[in-house]
Amino acid sequence: MSDPANNRIRIRWSTPREQKGRIARTLAAVRSWVDGAVAGSDWRLRAPLLPILAWFLWRHARDFHFAGIYDGLNLALHEAGHALFMWFGNDMWMIAGGTLLEVACPIFAGILFFRQRDPFAMTVALFWLGTVFLDIAPYAADATRRQLPLVSLGDGPIGHDWFEMLFRFGILRYDQAIGRGFYLTGLGTLATSIALGVWVLVRMARTKNAATTR
Numbered sequence: 001m002s003d004p005a006n007n008r009i010r011i012r013w014s015t016p017r018e019q020k021g022r023i024a025r026t027l028a029a030v031r032s033w034v035d036g037a038v039a040g041s042d043w044r045l046r047a048p049l050l051p052i053l054a055w056f057l058w059r060h061a062r063d064f065h066f067a068g069i070y071d072g073l074n075l076a077l078h079e080a081g082h083a084l085f086m087w088f089g090n091d092m093w094m095i096a097g098g099t100l101l102e103v104a105c106p107i108f109a110g111i112l113f114f115r116q117r118d119p120f121a122m123t124v125a126l127f128w129l130g131t132v133f134l135d136i137a138p139y140a141a142d143a144t145r146r147q148l149p150l151v152s153l154g155d156g157p158i159g160h161d162w163f164e165m166l167f168r169f170g171i172l173r174y175d176q177a178i179g180r181g182f183y184l185t186g187l188g189t190l191a192t193s194i195a196l197g198v199w200v201l202v203r204m205a206r207t208k209n210a211a212t213t214r
Contacts, residue, residue: 034203037117043204046120050197053127057190064183065138070128074135078102095164102132120204123197130189133182141179143172 014022059066078098085097110125142148143162150160166172 031203034119034200035207037119038200038204039207041120041204041207043201046197046204047201049124050194050201053124053190053194053197056131057187057194060134060190061187067135068131070131071135074102074132077105078135092165092168095159095161098161099136102135103129106132120197120200123193123200126193126196127190130186130193133186133189137179137183137186139179140166140182141176143167143175143179 056068059068078101081098081101082094084101086094088094088097106125106129109128110122113119113121113125138148140162143160143166146160146163162175163172166175166178171178
């Protein structure tokens with residue numbers, strides 16, 4: 001008979017040194033992939049976009065309700081999401097579908113840019129995702145008050161997505177905290193995307209300089 005003690009599942013926790021080594025290897029692999037992807041690209045063609053993105057971040061940080069030029073695109077995707085998820089035959093999916101499609105589109109764009117080996121475009125897609133979080137923030141925070149002007153594709157009564165979702169999950173009283181969470185997440189995502197964009201351009205410049213000095 002086998003010893004029951006030998007059949008137990010043993011869990012081995014990584015040591016801090018092993019964790020640091022794994023992180024270092026991952027970062028080295030990312031840097032190597034970026035360097036290979038940006039080889040031969042000119043950072044100067046992309047650099048002017050970063051100050052514009054930084055200005056949008058500054059405006060969002062100053063105004064909770066600020067809407068940038070991308071707000072119209074996000075709104076169109078939101079309404080399209082309602083129409084798309086309506087075919088699932090469940091009103092909860094239809095209500096949440098606007099937000100789901102808004103979030104899914106920049107993620108899908110980032111995946112496409114990854115497949116195209118364009119890391120700078122991936123940082124722009126990440127910025128887009130941050131703007132979606134910032135669009136959601138005031139909507140979620142308005143769930144109890146329901147004072148924001150809303151739009152709808154149909155002629156029927158206009159419902160408030162986040163009132164319905166938070167009410168059904170029994171967390172309507174946390175609407176302000178949820179809205180603030182989306183807002184901070186959006187700001188953090190914008191800041192991260194800009195920082196990564198700067199890093200990608202630095203790698204692009206170094207790769208190009210290294211190629212010209214050979």
